[in-house]
Amino acid sequence: MARNCLAANDWICWEYVSSRSQELTDATVQHIWITAVSVLIGLLVAFPLALLARGRKGVAATVLGITTVLYTVPSLAMFALLLPLFGLSAGLVITGLVLYSLTILVRNILAGLESVPPDALEAARGMGYGRIRLLFEVELPLALPALMAGLRIATVATVALTTIGSLVDHGGLGNLIEQGLPTFFKAQILTASVLCVVLAIAADLLLLGLQRLLTPWTRIRTAKAG
């Protein structure tokens, strides 16, 4: 019983969690704010881009093409390329993460806007809706499920990708993973990895709850169909 799991380098070690709770909390907090800021900026950039690309085949192809190219740039190289602009800062990691999230967000927002039935648009226009009212009262609500699906995917992926930020010491829980690697510190690597996954699932559930609150009509429809 007196065996020390830290000395034995066990995978699961409560003593590690309790003795390093401050370090773990700091890393988790950093992880959360880097993810949140990245996704929010991603959303703010993706929405106008999707609006711009909607209904214009050429613009849509260009926007989707560029964001896809950005997505294919490996994270290692992305951070190396942004390094001269930002230095070893959180801005470097956040910019990289925003660029990655754009592919998912733009695609989903665009798909959501384009899936709005033409009948609904025509009916609203016939009722005298202007462009702004049409966007906010008809198109946006109808596109919301696709938009939220994209937001959930982007958030979960960003939580996971944030770990790569450990390359420049702004990777939240990834920092702990990286620090644990050279010494084979199993408890630290596993605890940080598990926390990453828990964080991602928590964020996903939170957004799912938000989606349900925002789209009550989708539940009524499924209830009737079932």
Add this chain to the structure above:
Amino acid sequence: MGVFTQAWTWLATGSHWSGEDGAWHRLGEHVYVSALALLVSCLIALPLALWLGHIGKGGALAVNLSNVGRAIPVFAVLALFMVTPLRNAGYLPTVIALVLFAVPPLLTNAYVGMREVDPAAVEAARGMGMSGRQLFLQVELPLAYPLIMTGLRSAAVQIIATATIAAMAGLGGLGRIVTEGFAVYDTPQVVAGAMLVAALALLVEGVLVAVDRIFSPVRGRS
């Protein structure tokens, strides 16, 4: 922009392409690992997603499973492998990590594609006396095809981009060009490596778009 010119110079240098560490060899390794991972991912995700979509059950399971997979950081998976005996298992750790990342888009897209088939079409097919098998092959699958292909495309691109992390585990692939450049602060080499990965991803995307157009069952019907 100077960096990109230097990257072009790097790419234009013949000696960078030959030998064990050469770009051709790395490209071969990259394609091998990516293709293997995509194949395994398809074998896991597509039958499951199509079946779940057909019987109309397990939606929450499919989506949540895929989200769990997406939530797992590749870096963490590799780090975990690197402190276990699996680090000596060649490309296995990389392929496992890539499959974990590729299954979500495949599964979710195929499942959503199957579920979003117009219920009226399904009802009409049932009313015409179609069996479950006929319904699946002649109605659901063709109508779900575009979304399934979208999932396949994003999975392929994602795998090719993510396969660069194989280099972090000391394995091959185009990521080696990037990490080796990173290690010696050779930015032109880093950019050249990144450009090769991006070019490969775009090429594969283009090929898949072409395949999609040629084989699309709903081509010309709209």
